[in-house]
Amino acid sequence: MARPKSEDKRNAILDAATRLFAERGLTASPTSEISKQARVAEGTLFTYFKTKDDLINALYREIKLELADAMMSDFPRKKNVRTRLRHVWDGYVNWGIANPRQRKVLAQLQVSEVLTKESKDAGGAPFVEFQIMIRGAIEQRVFRNDLPVELISKSLAALVEATIDLTMSNPSKAKRYRDTGFQMFWAGITK
Amino acid sequence: MARPKSEDKRNAILDAATRLFAERGLTASPTSEISKQARVAEGTLFTYFKTKDDLINALYREIKLELADAMMSDFPRKKNVRTRLRHVWDGYVNWGIANPRQRKVLAQLQVSEVLTKESKDAGGAPFVEFQIMIRGAIEQRVFRNDLPVELISKSLAALVEATIDLTMSNPSKAKRYRDTGFQMFWAGITK
DNA sequence: TGTATTATTGAGTAGGCACTCAGTAATACA
DNA sequence: TGTATTACTGAGTGCCTACTCAATAATACA
Numbered sequence: 001m002a003r004p005k006s007e008d009k010r011n012a013i014l015d016a017a018t019r020l021f022a023e024r025g026l027t028a029s030p031t032s033e034i035s036k037q038a039r040v041a042e043g044t045l046f047t048y049f050k051t052k053d054d055l056i057n058a059l060y061r062e063i064k065l066e067l068a069d070a071m072m073s074d075f076p077r078k079k080n081v082r083t084r085l086r087h088v089w090d091g092y093v094n095w096g097i098a099n100p101r102q103r104k105v106l107a108q109l110q111v112s113e114v115l116t117k118e119s120k121d122a123g124g125a126p127f128v129e130f131q132i133m134i135r136g137a138i139e140q141r142v143f144r145n146d147l148p149v150e151l152i153s154k155s156l157a158a159l160v161e162a163t164i165d166l167t168m169s170n171p172s173k174a175k176r177y178r179d180t181g182f183q184m185f186w187a188g189i190t191k
Numbered sequence: 192m193a194r195p196k197s198e199d200k201r202n203a204i205l206d207a208a209t210r211l212f213a214e215r216g217l218t219a220s221p222t223s224e225i226s227k228q229a230r231v232a233e234g235t236l237f238t239y240f241k242t243k244d245d246l247i248n249a250l251y252r253e254i255k256l257e258l259a260d261a262m263m264s265d266f267p268r269k270k271n272v273r274t275r276l277r278h279v280w281d282g283y284v285n286w287g288i289a290n291p292r293q294r295k296v297l298a299q300l301q302v303s304e305v306l307t308k309e310s311k312d313a314g315g316a317p318f319v320e321f322q323i324m325i326r327g328a329i330e331q332r333v334f335r336n337d338l339p340v341e342l343i344s345k346s347l348a349a350l351v352e353a354t355i356d357l358t359m360s361n362p363s364k365a366k367r368y369r370d371t372g373f374q375m376f377w378a379g380i381t382k
Numbered sequence: 383t384g385t386a387t388t389a390t391t392g393a394g395t396a397g398g399c400a401c402t403c404a405g406t407a408a409t410a411c412a
Numbered sequence: 413t414g415t416a417t418t419a420c421t422g423a424g425t426g427c428c429t430a431c432t433c434a435a436t437a438a439t440a441c442a
Contacts, residue, residue, distance in 0.1 A: 383442100384441105384442090385440105385441090385442085386439105386440090386441090386442105387438105387439085387440085387441105388437100388438085388439080388440100389436100389437080389438070389439090390435105390436080390437070390438085391433105391434105391435085391436080391437095392433105392435105393432105393433100393434105394431105394432080394433090394434105395430105395431090395432080395433105396429100396430100396431095396432100397428105397429085397430095397431105398427105398428090398429080398430105399426100399427085399428080399429090400425105400426100400427090400428105401424105401425090401426095401427105402423105402424085402425080402426105403421105403422105403423100403424090403425105404421100404423105405420105405421085405422105406419100406420080406421080407418100407419080407420070407421095408417105408418085408419070408420085409416105409417085409418080409419090410415105410416090410417085410418100411414105411415090411416090411417105412413100412414085412415085412416105
């Protein structure tokens with residue numbers, strides 16, 4: 001085994017990358033600066049991640065996992081569809097407000113050209129339970145006719161994003177935006 | 192006046208940039224490659240745009256203008272709100288399907304760190320008429336209570352984007368997606 | 383305690399990039 | 413036609429970047 005790698009250092013590197021990526025963008029954040037902020041030598045960064053692209057892909061998976069966690073923890077499996085969707089909605093909104101940097105980085109990563117197909121698949125994996133819920137609800141005719149699964153999940157994501165944006169620029173109305181946004185979403189998908 | 196600049200060359204540069212940015216991303220598209228594809232010398236690029244960031248900002252405005260044009264041309268000012276919104280919806284969807292590259296580039300630009308505040312303002316300007324329509328409809332109580340203007344415009348954009356994504360991956364259902372998406376949007380915002 | 387293995391360091395390297403500039407060609411205007 | 417002005421060219425420049433590597437230190441295990 002010899003000397004083991006340190007989970008702390010790995011996290012410090014990912015944290016530093018998150019901060020820099022959010023502030024300056026992916027390509028304006030050199031590995032020299034990332035390692036400096038993480039308080040490790042530049043070479044160390046490359047023992048934890050083979051290339052900068054590797055680091056970026058790892059960060060993507062990490063953030064997706066966190067987000068899925070925020071949405072699916074304490075998921076009320078026994079309750080009705082509306083309640084379950086509302087749970088997911090709130091989890092997403094709260095996560096976005098509490099983690100603006102990760103959210104900003106995620107937005108950059110999703111349009112970047114460096115994510116591999118494997119990373120994209122891995123990023124979607126934690127959301128399977130959510131997908132299954134949607135499919136179940138479609139079969140039970142909870143939603144309006146012929147709504148494709150993707151339209152539902154994408155519009156949820158989209159409306160949540162809009163809700164977070166609004167809340168960030170006017171935090172005192174947080175509760176109202178969260179309610180209004182969800183009502184809008186629910187009215188859109190049900191008959 | 193001496194020798195004038197050529198509108199053609201300027202467009203060729205912007206076109207080449209659009210193609211490259213869509214395929215490889217902003218930062219993986221060197222000015223040497225852009226000028227090569229535009230069939231001009233690299234120096235020429237810098238007589239039309241002072242810096243690469245300048246070029247990017249100019250491209251952003253150009254694309255936003257095209258999009259606004261697609262949404263607002265033949266705008267039926269006399270018809271009711273639903274019809275007008277549907278017009279805008281269709282214009283946006285059709286533009287996105289017909290111009291996948293520009294759409295992809297726009298997505299990249301919007302999260303990039305190079306857009307100036309001036310460019311962002313300029314990019315929003317062509318959509319004022321749309322904003323005015325929304326505000327008018329709110330005053331006339333067409334929508335459900337207390338919907339913020341931004342939530343309406345952002346969710347329109349978001350649902351259109353989702354609709355376009357779906358259509359691109361399943362073109363035979365184009366018409367259905369367009370209808371379903373809009374119905375969903377309309378049901379969401381009205382009471 | 384000794385040893386094999388691996389992490390850590392940071393100066394060094396090669397490659398790529400945005401941008402320049404001196405020479406040349408094209409155009410507007412007198 | 414002549415001239416002033418400006419566009420056009422592409423080799424050249426200096427900076428910055430991702431990544432390497434030889435030396436050193438830390439750890440697991442016998």
